[in-house]
Amino acid sequence: MPGNEASPADSWWGDAVVYQIYPRSFADSNGDGIGDLQGITGRLDHLAALGVDVLWLSPVYPSPHDDNGYDISDYQDIDPLFGTLADFDQLLDAVHGRGMKLVMDLVVNHTSDEHPWFTESRDSGPGGSKRDWYVWRPAREGREPGTPGAEPNNWGSFFSGPAWTYDKASGEYYLHLFSRKQPDLNWENPAVRRAVHAMMRWWLDRGVDGFRMDVINLISKAPGLPDGTVPAGGTHGDGSEHFICGPRVHEYLAEMHREVFAGHPRRLLTVGEMPGVTVEEAALFTDPARRELDMVFQFEHVGLDQGPDGKFDVRPLKLTDLKASLARWQTGLGSTGWNSLYWNNHDQPRAVSRFGDDSPAHRDRSAKLLATVLHLHRGTPYVYQGEELAMANAPFASLDDFRDIESLNHHREQSALGVGEEEILAGLRARGRDNARTPMQWDATRHAGFTTGTPWIAVNPDHTRVNAEAQRADPDSVFHHYRRLIALRHTEPALVHGDFQLLHPDHEQLYAFTRHDAASGTELLVLANFGGTDLTVDLPDGWEHSETLIAHVPDAAPLTAPYTLRPWEARVQRRTT
Structure with a gap:
């Protein structure tokens, strides 16, 4: 693969930003209440204006939709719900015509039971x-x-x-590690691997620019499939030690690289979603010399607010834990490998509701802070649809409002154990995947401009205030803040090449760090107040009156010592060393 052993920062995606589209909920062109490919094509100008470089499509393949498309019944076609292969080709041409790239979702740990x-x-x-x-x-x-x-x-x-x-x-x-309608493929069988490789080459020949690989570190299982440890109060064993980063996973990914990507005339992007992966394993997966993957999605930081009973056991998040986790990944992949940076995606609740403050007083400001902090880290930022608008969790009133199989199964299981309805619903409202899947909020009209029909899941009622049309017209909006951050990544080498140094690791409200690029002699300072009260901070030596790159609160004062950060204020400074 040309240039494969170069530093990840020097690859075309080193200064890129990826935008994830959940097609079912993005834009509906035919009024059936379900988003589709023609709907995406019709909204590409929004993404071009945002300035993103890559679009990642969640699955659009034929599927019974037991798990909303992650149960695939045909890898080489388009589900009629979303359109046709001709519609896909039209979308791909339109994406490329705007100077963007398109990455497909690859789901090959399992298929549908209807495949x-x-x-x-x-x-x-x-x-x-x-x-x-x-x-x-x-x-x-x-x-x-x-x-x-x-x-x-x-x-x-x-x-x-x-x-x-x-x-x-x-x-x-x-x-089936997931739904009973999602049987696991046997990657020990070479015929399975050859079939997967052939399918991937088919999509690359069609013109796609790479793959995001769903739970790809689960494809290798331990020989003998031994029992897992049963947690206290549990009914089933935790078998993860026997299938997370299993014994042959590096072998399989290296083989995939040789058979699919090596020698390809285009530099393609490979991203592995890897629940439970460690920093040490991720450094191996993303080491360019090993020729496995370009980057991984890890889940450590989105598990910090979970109790011992799992994701629906909601606990307060400590900022010190969040900083320590993200810093560990920045440092661990600092010399080798590359980070994927994200707050939310199709499986996670909305970032402003989880890590920020979605109240009317602080929603926009905390959304801008979260964007600033994330995009100033080393790695490739991912923007999930609607994140650039500060879309928030939905006010689900009852179980009838939920659609996701994970939430519905959890409710059934917990109800059988005698857990109270409101306790169950509280966990689902906070962490359910449907929060990320409510329709994209395009305007203030009925159904937020998503569809002329009845949407497959209800639109968040706050769309009358929070929508793309209103934000594009407001130069101080969250949308335009994202535009500025993305433009900065394209032009500031220290964002791509600079090292990372966490400051004040024990502070419970201040998130501060520097990025230093020795080649250009440029250093950036990021200060962020993760709280609803003023915060006075001492500045590191030499930063007074430095150049302000990003300041998102009205009438931000010049940086002088000591400096008082207002609620949910973040700012980025630059100096030459």
Whole structure:
């Protein structure tokens, strides 16, 4: 791959910003209440005005939509809900015509149970030609197949319940780390890997610019599939130690690079979503010399406000924990590898509601602070649709308002355990994935300009105040703050090449750090007040009266010592060393 061993910062994506689109909720062109490809094409000018470089599409492949498209039944087509391959080609041409690139979502840890590979694997029974394309096992020795506890091991699914489903016709169980309709592929089988590689080459030949790889570090499972440890009060084992960054995952990704990306005439982007990955493992995955991936998504910082019972067990976030986590990743990938920078995505609640303050008094200011802090770190920033507008969590009134399988399964499981309705709903409102999936808020009209029909999930009622049309017209809006930050990344070498130094690690309200680029002799200082009260700070030596690059509060004063940061104020300074 040309230039593969160069520093990640020197690659075309070193100074790029990626925008994630969740197609179902972005823009509906035909009035059926579901976003589609023609809707995306019709809104590309918004993204071009924002200044982003890369669009990442969540899955648009044919799917039964048990997990909203992450259960794929055909890897080489477009779901009619979203349009046609011709619509996709038109979108790709329009993206490239605006100087942007397009990255597809690659979901190959599992398929849908309606994929032809799986139906042949299931229906052919043991010994069939595609049986070994998935992970099939007999019942636990001494147990009656199909009865509780007879599963081949005690692993639990990420979506509640056991990670095994019994197929009565063949008398065996198949593995699914997620929904029972998402059977795991058997990556031990070379034929599976060859089929995946061929599919990837097909999309690259069509012109896409790379892949974001869904839970790609789960594709290698430990031999023998041993039981996991059962947590206190749990009903299933935590098998993650046996499939997170499993024994052959580096081998598989290196092979994928050789078979799909090596020698390609275009420099392509590969991003691996990796729950549970450590800094040390990420440094290996993203080391250019190893030729595996360009960057990874890690989840450490979005797990800091979770209690021992998981994501819906909401706990207050300590800023010192957040700083320590992000700084550890900045340092750990500072000399080798590269970071993906994000606050939210299609699986996470809205950033301004989680890390900021979505009250009317502080919503815009805290959204701008979060954007400033994130975009000033080393790595590639990702903007999730609506984040540039400070879209917030939705006011879900009852279970009827939720659509996501993870939330619905969690509610059913917790209700069966006797947990109260309001306690369950409180967790879903705070952390449910539907928060990220309410329709994009384009204007103040009915359904926020997303659709002329009935949206598949309700629009947040605050769209009458928070929408793209209003923000594009306001030069002081969150949208225009994102535009300035993205433009700064394109022009300031210290943002791309500079090292990272955390300041005041023990301060519970101040997030401060520097970025220093020895080559250009430029240093940046970031000061951010993560709180709703004034904060007076001492300045590091030599920063008084330095050049202000970013200041998002009205009438920001020149930087003098000591300096008082107003509630949710962030500012970026520059000096020459």
